[in-house]
Amino acid sequence: MHPPQPTSSPPGPPRTPGTPPKRPPRLTASVEDYLKAIFRLSQDGGPVATSDIAEWLNFSAPSVSGMVKRLSELGLLEHIPYKGVELTAAGRRAALRTLRRHRIIETYLVEKLGYAWDSVHPEAERLEHAVSESLIERMALTLGNPAFDPHGDPIPQADGSMTEVETIPLSEVPLNSAVEVLRVMTSEPERLRYLAKLGLKPGSTLYVLDRQPFHGPTTVRVGYKDRILGHELAALLLCRRTSDGDQIA
Amino acid sequence: MHPPQPTSSPPGPPRTPGTPPKRPPRLTASVEDYLKAIFRLSQDGGPVATSDIAEWLNFSAPSVSGMVKRLSELGLLEHIPYKGVELTAAGRRAALRTLRRHRIIETYLVEKLGYAWDSVHPEAERLEHAVSESLIERMALTLGNPAFDPHGDPIPQADGSMTEVETIPLSEVPLNSAVEVLRVMTSEPERLRYLAKLGLKPGSTLYVLDRQPFHGPTTVRVGYKDRILGHELAALLLCRRTSDGDQIA
DNA sequence: TCATAGAATTAGGTCCGCCTAATTGTTGAG
DNA sequence: CTCAACAATTAGGCGGACCTAATTCTATGA
Numbered sequence: 001m002h003p004p005q006p007t008s009s010p011p012g013p014p015r016t017p018g019t020p021p022k023r024p025p026r027l028t029a030s031v032e033d034y035l036k037a038i039f040r041l042s043q044d045g046g047p048v049a050t051s052d053i054a055e056w057l058n059f060s061a062p063s064v065s066g067m068v069k070r071l072s073e074l075g076l077l078e079h080i081p082y083k084g085v086e087l088t089a090a091g092r093r094a095a096l097r098t099l100r101r102h103r104i105i106e107t108y109l110v111e112k113l114g115y116a117w118d119s120v121h122p123e124a125e126r127l128e129h130a131v132s133e134s135l136i137e138r139m140a141l142t143l144g145n146p147a148f149d150p151h152g153d154p155i156p157q158a159d160g161s162m163t164e165v166e167t168i169p170l171s172e173v174p175l176n177s178a179v180e181v182l183r184v185m186t187s188e189p190e191r192l193r194y195l196a197k198l199g200l201k202p203g204s205t206l207y208v209l210d211r212q213p214f215h216g217p218t219t220v221r222v223g224y225k226d227r228i229l230g231h232e233l234a235a236l237l238l239c240r241r242t243s244d245g246d247q248i249a
Numbered sequence: 250m251h252p253p254q255p256t257s258s259p260p261g262p263p264r265t266p267g268t269p270p271k272r273p274p275r276l277t278a279s280v281e282d283y284l285k286a287i288f289r290l291s292q293d294g295g296p297v298a299t300s301d302i303a304e305w306l307n308f309s310a311p312s313v314s315g316m317v318k319r320l321s322e323l324g325l326l327e328h329i330p331y332k333g334v335e336l337t338a339a340g341r342r343a344a345l346r347t348l349r350r351h352r353i354i355e356t357y358l359v360e361k362l363g364y365a366w367d368s369v370h371p372e373a374e375r376l377e378h379a380v381s382e383s384l385i386e387r388m389a390l391t392l393g394n395p396a397f398d399p400h401g402d403p404i405p406q407a408d409g410s411m412t413e414v415e416t417i418p419l420s421e422v423p424l425n426s427a428v429e430v431l432r433v434m435t436s437e438p439e440r441l442r443y444l445a446k447l448g449l450k451p452g453s454t455l456y457v458l459d460r461q462p463f464h465g466p467t468t469v470r471v472g473y474k475d476r477i478l479g480h481e482l483a484a485l486l487l488c489r490r491t492s493d494g495d496q497i498a
Numbered sequence: 499t500c501a502t503a504g505a506a507t508t509a510g511g512t513c514c515g516c517c518t519a520a521t522t523g524t525t526g527a528g
Numbered sequence: 529c530t531c532a533a534c535a536a537t538t539a540g541g542c543g544g545a546c547c548t549a550a551t552t553c554t555a556t557g558a
Contacts (some may be wrong), residue, residue, distance in 0.1 A: 030515060051535060063516055065537055070514090082523060082536060112361070113387045123381055130379035132372055138362045279545060299504060310545055314507055319544090329508060331553065 029129035032098045033057065034067055035076060038087055039095035047084030060159075096156040101128040101136050101150035103156075110140045110150045117201070118192035119151040152183030152202035154240070167238035171218060171231050173208050179239035180205045184238050198227050200237060278378035281347045282306065283316055284325060287336055288344035294332030345405040348379040350385050352398035352405075357388045359399045366399040366450070367441035400441075401432030401451035401487070416487035420467060420480050422457050428488035429454045435485050447476050449486060 007106060020213040027035075037056045041048040054064040077092035079210070105124040109115040137158065140146070147163055149155055150181060156162040165182060173179050181204045184195060199222040210219035215231040229237075276284070286305050290297040303313040321328040325340035336344060354373040358364040364372070386407065389395070396412055398404055405411040414431060422428050430453045433444060444450060459468035464480040467477040478486075 028514075049535080050537090053548095059515095059537065060517060062518080062538080067515075109384070113384070113391065115387075123384055126379045126381075127376070130375045132375075135358070135362070136373055138364070142362065277544075297507080308545095309547060310506065311508080311548080316545075318507095327523090 027094060030067070031071065031074075031076070032094070032129055034064075034071060035087065035091055035095040036098050036102075036130070038077065038085060039092065039099070042087065047086045047201070048119050048130060049079065049084050053085070065178050093160055096160050096162065097133075098128055098198065100158070101131055103153055104143070104146075105131065105137050105138040107143055107146050107149045107155070108117055108152070111143055116193075117121070117196070118189040121187040121189075139173065148183075151185075151187070152181070165240070169235045170208070170220070170229070170237035170239050171211075171215075171234035173218075173239055175208055175211060178205060178207045178242045180242050182240050183238040184236060185238060191233065191236070195237070198229075199223055199225070200227075200229075276292040276343060279316070280320065280323075280325070280373070281378055283313075283320060284336065284340055285347050285351075287326065287334060288341065291336060296329065296335050298333050302334070342409055345409050345411065347383075349405040349407070350380055352402055353385050353389050353392070353395075354380065354402070354429070356392055356398045356404070360392055361403055365442075366445070368436040369399065370436040372440075384443050397432075397451070399451070400434075400436070401430070414439065414489070416489055418484045419457070419469070419478070419486035419488050420460075420464075420483035422467075422488055424457055424460060427454060427456045427491045430486050430492050431489050432487040433485060434487060440482065440485070444482065444486070447478075448472055448474070449476075449478075454491060 008090050034053065034057070037053055038048050041052050041056060048065045050068055052060055053059075053068075054061045068077070068079050068085055071077045071091070072085075075088060076094060077088055078086045095137060104125045105127050106117075106120040109120045109123060110117055136199070140158075145157075147155055147157075154162050154164060155241070167182050168179075169181070170181070181200055181202055184192065184200075186192065204222060207221040208218060209221055209226065211217070217228045218234045219226060219228050221227075258492040261370050278497045283302070283306070284289075286302055288295050290301050290305060299313045299317055300310055301315075302308075303310045306313070317326070317328050317334055320326045320340070322332075324337060325343060327335045351373045354376050355366075358372060384389055394406075395456055396404055396406075403413060404409050417428075419428070419430075430449055430451055432451060433441065435441065435450075449455070453471060456470040457467060458470055458475065462467070466477045466479050467476060467483045468477050470476075
């Protein structure tokens with residue numbers, strides 16, 4: 001067999017000096033997780049509070065403080081103490097690379113290995129840190145370079161671009177309109193299984209029949225069935241209107 | 250998106266007491282690498298010297314000493330100080346699980362993702378620690394439960410069994426006999442590419458024409474070509490005789 | 499038998515990545 | 529304007545996994 005030749009010496013010398021280091025050394029799994037989290041949290045606008053990162057990742061605040069310091073030293077984010085954190089261009093690129101890996105993997109597992117959409121998340125969560133860029137591109141290729149993963153999340157492309165689609169949460173779709181579900185914003189297996197059982201997944205079309213006030217449930221028609229969805233679930237279903245209402249009385 | 254729910258709390262309480270812990274907590278990548286190395290080294294007989302482990306893994310001797318201590322505390326190996334190290338049943342099981350993962354992954358990458366056999370090793374080396382048992386079984390299933398990987402290495406089965414085949418290194422095959430290459434004992438890409446270029450890979454059949462003394466080269470006929478192989482390479486090709494010689498003059 | 503080469507271990511250090519406890523900064527309400 | 533509430537940081541600790549330097553053990557050959 002095969003004595004393990006050093007793939008890339010971890011405590012390596014500063015490479016061939018003079019050569020521009022195109023590929024940054026390879027981030028640790030932890031760093032990638034932080035970047036992903038910060039990227040996600042920064043989607044709801046403005047700088048991200050360290051406490052939000054801590055809550056999201058289930059880490060203590062001091063852990064986050066420490067890591068934030070390291071990440072800013074690595075040039076992956078900008079930290080204004082007591083204010084918050086913002087990804088630099090490099091940080092965003094790294095986050096998108098990880099996100100791409102994650103979503104390509106999820107798609108591959110579902111399409112090629114028969115995984116159910118509610119069970120791919122933990123697997124992808126681990127593989128995204130282990131897989132090489134070249135394997136991801138091979139997977140993407142055999143999948144035909146998909147733009148969306150099984151949950152409807154957009155897959156960042158290799159060049160860093162990502163098609164963002166405008167959507168409305170089902171909980172806010174006007175009554176009497178037909179919509180298509182584009183995206184399901186949870187990775188909890190139970191919820192995903194329940195939604196799938198109701199016929200609610202990306203690509204499903206449905207018609208909004210009723211909604212009760214004060215965050216009340218929404219009633220929709222899916223195929224021939226009427227379903228009642230609480231506000232919490234309805235808010236997770238991001239939709240695109242396919243009609244302007246009044247088609248079905 | 251999805252706040253990461255704890256897949257398995259790392260500093261977890263001692264599980265439900267009374268329940269026999271069928272699945273040991275999940276070994277670290279490092280531990281798995283040590284077990285693989287020790288398993289491999291113990292194939293050439295007897296207890297394994299810590300210095301051999303150190304050399305194989307390219308670690309310092311003290312690092313190995315330390316890890317050996319931990320592994321023996323984990324019940325994965327037996328350590329007779331200043332003597333050597335031997336895997337326990339649990340250690341061997343774990344090593345075989347990792348080996349199975351590695352070889353299934355290599356086979357999958359070659360069969361399903363178009364990897365060349367000389368470039369799968371590093372990828373598998375990382376993935377084997379990240380992949381779940383269930384993903385491995387899915388891969389194995391889509392591959393039709395293969396018994397050998399692209400290098401001809403036997404794949405341990407899920408139950409821990411492994412078909413061992415009796416082989417002779419090409420460097421020791423008697424003259425004037427036809428053999429089939431079963432296994433190629435290197436993972437170095439350059440050597441693998443060179444051998445493949447000569448038509449020498451698992452499944453190739455060849456005829457041994459000549460061998461020079463004192464670890465000299467072996468001349469073989471592969472298809473219509475005669476090839477001369479140095480002792481070092483010839484020793485890496487494990488073969489099975491398909492004739493008892495004298496067929497071809 | 500005994501000295502000593504070489505293998506193995508112990509001692510002690512580093513970085514990563516998490517933790518808790520203690521401290522400091524910011525801010526908004528009175 | 530001050531002070532409490534709470535966010536954030538600093539201080540210090542721990543285990544994993546590596547390292548070098550120093551020490552100890554074993555076994556061999558003179």
